[in-house]
Amino acid sequence: MKKKILVVDDSALMRRVICDIINSEEAFQVADVCRDGLEAYEKLKTTKYDGVALDVNMPKMDGLQLLERLQKDGIKVTVVMVSTATTKDAEVTIRALELGAVDFVNKPTNVIEAKGEDFKREVLKVLTAAMATQDYNKERRLASAATARPAESKPVVRRNQKPVKNGNKIVALACSTGGPKALQSVIPFLPSNLDAPMVLVQHMPAGFTKSMADRLNDISPIQVKEAEEGDILQKGTVYIAPGGKHMEVKKNPNGSHRIVLNDMPAIGGLKPCANITYDSLRDCGYDQVVCVVLTGMGADGTNGIRTLAGSKPVYVIAQDAATSVVYGMPKAIAEAGMVDEVVPLTEIAKSIIKNTGVK
Secondary structure, three states: OOOOEEEOOOHHHHHHHHHHHHHOOOOEEEEEOOOHHHHHHHHHHHHOEEEEEEOOOOOOOOOOHEEEHHHOOOOOOEEEEOHHHHHHHHHHHHHHHOOOOOOEOOOOOOOHHHHHHHHHHHHHHHHHHHHHEEEHHHHHHHHHHHOOOOOOOOOOOOOOOOOOOOOOOOOOEEEEOOOHHHHOOOOOOOOOEEEOOOOEOOOOOOOOOOHHHHHEEEOOOEEEEOOOOOOOEEEEEEEOOOOOEEEEEEEEEOOOEEEEEEEOEEEOOOOHHHHHHHHHHHHOOEEEEEEOOOOOOOOOOOHHHHHOOOOOOOOEEEEEEOOOOOOHHHHHHHHOOOOOEOHHHHHHHHHHHHHHHHH
C-alpha cells in the first residue's frame, strides 16, 4: 500500500513540483495538498497521513505555528520541512526540528533547480528513510501483539572486554536524521561536571550547527559549543562538528587533546562524517572512548567504531528502534555486534553518566 503524503506550500508551482517528485516514487502517493498551515491543520485533525512535506513561510498559519499546534494537540505525524527559509535562517530550521520535524530539505530558489535530480533525490531520500522506520516499528508492535508479550529489544551482542572503571575518558556521539530533536533529550540532562569531554557529529550543512550548539548551550547545564580549530578539549564541554567540515581529535605533546578541522571531500555525501572522528581517536591518549550512536539514516559511525575498537577500549551505546526517528545508524552498529547497550532515548544521558562519572 502506498504511503499517503500531505503537501503544504503556498506556491502553486512548488506544490506541483513537490507532488510530481513524490508521485514519481512507486511507494508514495500525494493524498492532499494545502495552501497554508491553517488548511493543513484542519486536514490533520480528521485525516491520517503517513507523512507531511511542509513549507515554513505561509499566510494565515506558517510552518512553525502548525508544528506548535500539532505538538499541543498531540497529533503525531512525520513532517519533513521543505523550505527556502532553511538556507536563510538556521534558527528557524532548528526550531522546526525541535518541534518535531524529522528533517529538512532546502527548497531551490528557481524552477530549474526545483525540477533537478538533486532536489528530487533529497526529498525522496528523507521520506523513504522516515517511512522505513515507521514500518519497522509497526512490524515490531504487530509481532508483540500477536504473542501477547511486550516488545523486546534486539538481543545485544556484547564483546568479551573488561569495562574500564576508572581512567580518563571521552564521549564520541554521532547522529543524523532526527538528531537535533533527539539531542534535546540527551545533552540538557548531562551535568556541568561530567568527567569527560564530548565530541559530537550531527549531519548538517554549514551554517546550522552554530545555531544548534547555541540553543543546546542555552538549555543545558553542560557547556556546548560549535567546535573550532585548535580547541583544547575540556571535561564538561560538548564540541559539535561544524557543518561542512570534518572533525578530528589529536593528542598534543603535553597530553592534552585538541580539535582539528579538515576540508577533505564529503564521505558518502557526509561532511562532517562520524567515521573520520572515530578514526582520529585511535591514537588518542584517553583510556576509553564511550561511543554513542543515535537516530539517523545510513551507517555512518559503524566502520569508525569497529576500527577504533581494535586500538582502544570502547563502550558502545545505541539508541533503540522504538525511539529512533530513523533506525539506520544505531541498527547498523547493533547488527555489527559492536554494541554494549541498547537503550531508549530518555536513558541515553543516564548511560553516558554511568560510564563516565562526574568530577
